[in-house]
Amino acid sequence: MKVKINIIEQRCKGCNICTEICQAGVLEVSQELNSNGYHPPRVKNLDDCIYCGMCEMFCPDFAIWVTAMKKEEIDI
Amino acid sequence: MVENTRKLHPADYFLYTDSIPSIWCPGCGIGTVVNTFIQAVEKSKIDFEKICVVSGIGCTGKVAEYLNFMSFMTINSNVFNFAANIKSENVDLKVVVFSNNADFLVSGAADFIEITEKGVDLIVIHTNNILYTITEHGVIPATPFVRISVDQNFQLPFNIPHLAESYGAKYIARWTPYRAGWLMYSMIDVFSKKGLSLIEVISPCLIYHASNDRMGDSVERMKFYDKYSVIRQGECTENLDIRAHNKIILGKFVNKK
Numbered sequence: 378m379k380v381k382i383n384i385i386e387q388r389c390k391g392c393n394i395c396t397e398i399c400q401a402g403v404l405e406v407s408q409e410l411n412s413n414g415y416h417p418p419r420v421k422n423l424d425d426c427i428y429c430g431m432c433e434m435f436c437p438d439f440a441i442w443v444t445a446m447k448k449e450e451i452d453i
Numbered sequence: 454m455v456e457n458t459r460k461l462h463p464a465d466y467f468l469y470t471d472s473i474p475s476i477w478c479p480g481c482g483i484g485t486v487v488n489t490f491i492q493a494v495e496k497s498k499i500d501f502e503k504i505c506v507v508s509g510i511g512c513t514g515k516v517a518e519y520l521n522f523m524s525f526m527t528i529n530s531n532v533f534n535f536a537a538n539i540k541s542e543n544v545d546l547k548v549v550v551f552s553n554n555a556d557f558l559v560s561g562a563a564d565f566i567e568i569t570e571k572g573v574d575l576i577v578i579h580t581n582n583i584l585y586t587i588t589e590h591g592v593i594p595a596t597p598f599v600r601i602s603v604d605q606n607f608q609l610p611f612n613i614p615h616l617a618e619s620y621g622a623k624y625i626a627r628w629t630p631y632r633a634g635w636l637m638y639s640m641i642d643v644f645s646k647k648g649l650s651l652i653e654v655i656s657p658c659l660i661y662h663a664s665n666d667r668m669g670d671s672v673e674r675m676k677f678y679d680k681y682s683v684i685r686q687g688e689c690t691e692n693l694d695i696r697a698h699n700k701i702i703l704g705k706f707v708n709k710k
Contacts, residue, residue: 385461388473392480392671415479434492434633437484438474439462 379446380426384417388440391415395432395441401425404432464491467501467521475519477512480671482630482656483580487516489633490549490578493640505546507536509556513580516551532556533564537573547644549576554584558594558611569620569649576643577651579613582658583695597695615690617651618707624650625690625707631678632703639705648709655701 382403389411396404396418403426407419418441426443433442468491477484494501506524508517509532517524523546527535532550540548557565557579568575583595594611614625624646628636636654643650659671669677682701690706 383461390474390479394480394671394675397672397675413474434488434637435485435630436488437477437479437481439464439468439488440474442462 380423380428381444381446382420382423382426382432383442383444384420385440386411386417387413388438389415389417390438391417392437393418394435394437398431398435400429400431401427463495464488467491467494469519469521472519476515478659480674481512481659482582482654483513483516485630485633486551486578486580486636486654486656487519489637490640491520493637493644496637497641497644499547499644503546505536505539505543505548506551507532507539507548508551509553509561511553511555512582513551513553513556530556530559530561531564533561533568533575533577536575537564537568537571540573540575547576548574549578552577552579554581554593554595557613562616566616566620569617569622572621572648574647575649576646577649578640579651579653581613581653581655583655584658584661595695610695612690612694613653614651614693614706617649618690621648622651622707623648623709624705625653626651626705627653627655627693627703629678629682629701629703630654630656631675631682632684635684635703642705642708655695 393406396406403421403423404418405421406416411417428443430443475484494504501522504522506517506520506522508514508526510529514526517526525535532552536548536550540546552561581595583597584593592606592608596608597610614627617625624643626639628639639652643652682703684703686704688702688704688706693702695701
């Protein structure tokens with residue numbers, strides 16, 4: 378299944394739970410800062426994502442969620 | 454340019470998105486509890502207009518400000534009376550209480566005992582952060598056994614599930630934010646219960662326990678939950694004291710009809 382990981386960087390507080398809880402190693406901490414001065418997560422390799430939704434379940438600030446990609450967004 | 458981020462996340466429908474990000478510390482367990490509560494409401498498919506959220510003071514009291522249900526933030530240690538009065542007038546409502554150590558153990562415990570004996574239909578989600586935030590140096594009812602205060606006091610910690618069972622609560626469970634999936638499913642269970650049901654969530658305060666008890670930041674604390682907790686379903690509630698050298702026992706302990 379093609380999957381898209383959505384991140385609202387403004388809401389992130391940099392607790393790094395999502396990068397730690399991801400068993401497939403999809404997410405990593407980015408070097409950029411958001412408007413509040415925290416390091417939000419960044420998608421490293423999307424192909425490994427297994428759509429478990431753990432990052433969405435654990436996020437305390439409602440900043441990350443996983444959706445299935447639409448047909449137009451998939452480039453083959 | 455400020456990006457418009459409203460109504461994007463699937464949980465945004467149940468939130469006041471203007472006040473997000475919340476005031477809680479990065480990685481605080483209360484945020485995960487609120488997130489799992491919203492997912493439980495979505496999965497159980499009950500009418501969200503029939504849910505009423507009551508919370509008291511402190512960090513947990515802020516829950517009512519962020520949730521877009523019928524939500525009330527009441528004064529100190531009056532949450533249980535307030536919620537029971539709402540329930541007595543509106544029988545159709547599901548009243549959910551987000552309580553705190555300060556709401557529960559200071560003077561709210563007497564109200565809790567009275568309400569539990571009467572069998573009022575309430576859902577209590579108690580976030581136990583092992584302190585009241587103001588009294589860092591004193592002994593409180595939830596202090597772990599080995600910790601000694603500045604003036605050399607110590608005491609046994611208060612066993613909240615045993616209190617609730619001895620007064621006849623119908624459903625008692627205890628989880629940590631690390632077991633968010635288990636927590637979500639016991640919240641779904643609770644929506645179909647009649648009578649008082651209690652879910653205790655143990656999430657130590659990041660600010661005080663990070664420095665004093667060396668739990669570290671949010672990631673290290675997740676590892677702490679994994680290492681120092683054990684799941685025993687149906688354990689006798691007498692054994693559920695939190696002591697420093699024992700593992701924290703998690704599970705679903707009481708499930709009556």
